[in-house]
Amino acid sequence: VWSPEMKSWAMGAGLPLLPRLLLVLGAAEWALGAQRRYTPDWPSLDSRPLPDWFDQAKFGVFVHWGVFSVPAWGSEWFWWHWKGEGSPQYQRFMSDNYPPGFSYADFGPLFTARFFDPEGWADLFQAAGAKYVVLTTKHHEGFTNWPSSVSWNWNAKDVGPHRDLVGELGTAVRKRNIRYGLYHSLFEWFHPLYLLDKKNGFKTQYFVFGKTMPELYELVNRYKPDLIWSDGDWESPDSYWNSTDFLSWLYNDSPVKDEVVVNDRWGFNCSCHHGGYYNCADKFQPSSLPNHKWEMCTSIDKRSWGYRRTMSISEVASESEIISELVQTVSLGGNYLLNIGPTKDGLIVPIFQERLLAVGKWLSINGEAIYASKPWRVQLEKNESVWYTSKESAVYAIFLNWPENGVLSLKSPKTTSATQVTMLGIQKDLKWSTNPPGGLLVYLPQLPPSALPVEFAWTIKMMGVE
Template identity: 80%
Template sequence: MKSRPVGPGPLLVLLVLLLLRAASVRGVQRPRRYTPDWQSLDSRPLPDWFDKAKFGVFVHWGVFSVPAWGSEWFWWHWKGEGLPQYEQFMSDNYPPGFSYADFGPQFTARFFHPEAWTDLFQASGAKYVVLTTKHHEGFTNWPSPVSWNWNSKDVGPHRDLVGELGKALRKRNIRYGLYHSLLEWFHPLYLLDKKNGFKTQYFVRAKTMPELYDLVNRYQPDLIWSDGEWECPDTYWNSTEFLSWLYNDSPVKEQVVVNDRWGQNSSCHHGGYYNCQDKFKPESLPDHKWEMCTSIDKLSWGFRRNMVMGDIASECEIISELVQTVSLGGNYLLNIGATKDGLIVPIFQERLFAVGKWLSVNGEAIYSSKPWRIQLEKNTTSVWYTSRESAVYAIFLHWPENGVLNLASPVTTSTTQITMLGIQKDLKWSTDPEEGLLIYLPQLPLFTLPIEFGWTIKMTGVH
């Protein structure tokens, strides 16, 4: 007589099904899966750490830091366009036959100390840092397995620059973003795909996508700052396939944030948050999370040996842009270029320290803030508003001559309290039917105030 296999009885199976259904009803459901199309990918909620962060530092660093002249597009201007001033620069400074690849060994990073960089970034008040892992020149700042002899482990520093900085930032709980260019100007496979009208994808399959997957699995970034997308549609880059993997199955699927540069016409339309374009400044409050990326050196993103003080954004310009950006719901990503040795020059350090000093007093009005119902009050003092929980902040960029700040937008109540960040005591105020709220600023010499410009009024009990 054969023994019958023992299995669950019909009643037990029914009971399990009922329990599963009950769990589903209570909200215990499988995580959502995103399909490789923009409609699905764009529906993913942006992880909230990014909106709370508000301020980040961008670092452009690569082989272009060796000539350190013109801009980080040196190779393209020299060989892609053949601009006469670049030809002249090379003939004046380098021997005949010197190629761009010959700059590689001179990219030494000899004085790159990731802990020192991180000290600076922390002092600046930055909540995230974005490092160039690969610019359009194709040189990778990590040992990319598909960039043989054109990476920072094989050539130049003989170090994993991406990994070293990541470790230092993680110790300080600063979020880590990786900039990555999809295209490479002179890669033979990219040029072949271009010749084929981008109907083939030799370069994408052999280089771009393997590198993106490697960066995510190896370094687990909080942010991917994509660039170099403009010559081809997202279908050429396989962007939606990559992003669906990133959001569904990658080791950073919960916290990772991406920008909008994933193919022609995706900028300002698809992706995570929007950059729209370099140095983008909206006139009014956008309906989508955005970031302004700009550079302390107004003429370049990479370090230039030939920059002069007139090319450098002032403290006042930087603070004003930061305030305006955050008031309009954006993040402010401020760029510096590092030298071939891995140094951040003093003028860049000075500007970052200045931002940090300002944020140490006014950060309450910036970090984790939300746009208020009014963003800008166009009067002689240029007042920008932010809000956080029950508080409203008015940041004014010009000190009124009579020492009285006039605000038309806030409506006071019986519980209104008004202070200035960095000053201990409450401020006196009154209301006027025609002029609105009048705030009597501290009668102090300006040089005794904790900051020199961009002062913040904190108001509670207003609407």
């Protein structure tokens, strides 16, 4: 609001017209900028529009990698199960495989990343069709995959790889125009300052201001992430974590303020309620279309996020399971974040490579129905296992089961005189007819399975339907 003195000066006699206009325009621009600032409270922060790139991306790759990749047994929660819970199974594993007195810190130098090839990883993620990659910068064990200034001698530069893993992968994926996200755990199981705050009923914040916040500001300023995937929030509220102050800085003044996306894990009261997009829970799958942007995160290894040496093929998600989940997730307006766990040496084992490449091959044919798509007015026809997406004037029906008679019955689309039907990956138009109860019958191409564009989850594209 301008004071009377300012108005009088700006519009005063003798001031040329152009400077007066510039002053007024400048004030208007300043006012708009002021309105766009977000205050450190959820009503303000939740009002920020989600940057468009995230909804358009649809598919990303999650990477769980850290010191837990050294024992590579049980899961990435190895240290907690061994020392936090005191699990006899984990204690027996240690006594059978490591000398007496071996500590978790002793795993650090064994996390060598000797064969870590960020360019090779990025090539694989690009071939998988991923539009964003999320790397664990720090899991609940506290080891940082970058040279953190507040994690002395427990980071990838001081111990183990002696490399900046976060920086190297970021450089490689960005060369390929893939967005780069950083997973970060707010808490650490055994950090003395965290345990002190916990003992104090989270009335003190020694850990937050000595560890968590310096890490987050450092990650943003140094690596300029497109996404921050927060975790480890479930023991205390966002007020303990100082989450709203951090997010207001992130949205207002950080180097990534216009493009950055965050999830909803900023305190035990936030999940599925506050933040950028919602994770809600690991492997979250809504049964109907949510009214807020969301993401399903899941892992190729059904039993772990980190690499396990004892993983068996029966515990690995199949190609059809993964693609079916991707289709269902996108149809319901979500993004699909698929996790792999590299080895301590930095290798992505062949079965994980194979699954990622299978997704990429499928997307190379059907990506038109996935990337930048929107949910249609109907998402699912249960009887036929058909999922719908849409983009501009096109409607896509992705069917998971090939009908025995070669005729696909679609009940939801309403045909018009301009209706045209094709299958992605096949050039010719398909024959169709109206279905008496409503909808249409699509006569699928009579081809041997080897001649079909993909092995499962085929896409019908319809133009001129309502």
